[in-house]
Amino acid sequence: SYGCALGAMSIELSDNDEQSRQALNASFNAWRRMLVETLTRLRVLGVLAENADPQRLGTGLLAALQGGYVLAQNAHSSEPMAVALDMALDHIESFARS
Template identity: 70%
Template sequence: MHDVVEAQSQLVLTREEGLLAGVRTLAGLRRWRDALVQANTRPDGSYGCALGTLCAQLSDDDERSRAALAAAFDRWHQLLIETLTRLRDLGVLTRDADPDKLGTGLLAALQGGYILAQNAHDPQPMADALDMALDRIDTFANR
């Protein structure tokens, strides 16, 4: 099971690094959102986040898996913080934007969206949750 956790973590984080690395605008952040929502739309109805699913199944019973998943989520959060910091440094976001708090909200919206989409077999709840988080980030846009 530990090999599965490691493999899935690598897969998700590699995808996220690739998607977030080039984000330099709020439109780029929306494209990241679009890519995740699109990837979560499966013809066979398999929605959800591999890491979130593993976390729900393993974290209470396997400390090694919990620690590995916590590290993966910490890295994912850090990728979002780095992206939002880049946007702030580029002047896309105002100086009072807090990348750590905004990154936490964005990751929480994403994970909650994954769960709601999985339960509904419909990606729309995920899209809505991400839109709300991105709308909040947009309130810090330099105009």
């Protein structure tokens, strides 16, 4: 929980190397796509309410993960990661059908 290699490379390379930026963006998009597909299936199955937006929820979850990595690395503690993910998952759970 103390850092993500893709996140670190993204920070270092995105503004200086277009080929690397595109490759890193493709990797993040693949992760986001998997999350969106899973959340979409949960909505189709009726686990999540119809007003749940898988695109937004997937993007938010990935952002919480990456932001949690940055904060955990700087704090040398997994607590910021846990807080970020708990908040993102709580938000997703707010769309759960009973």
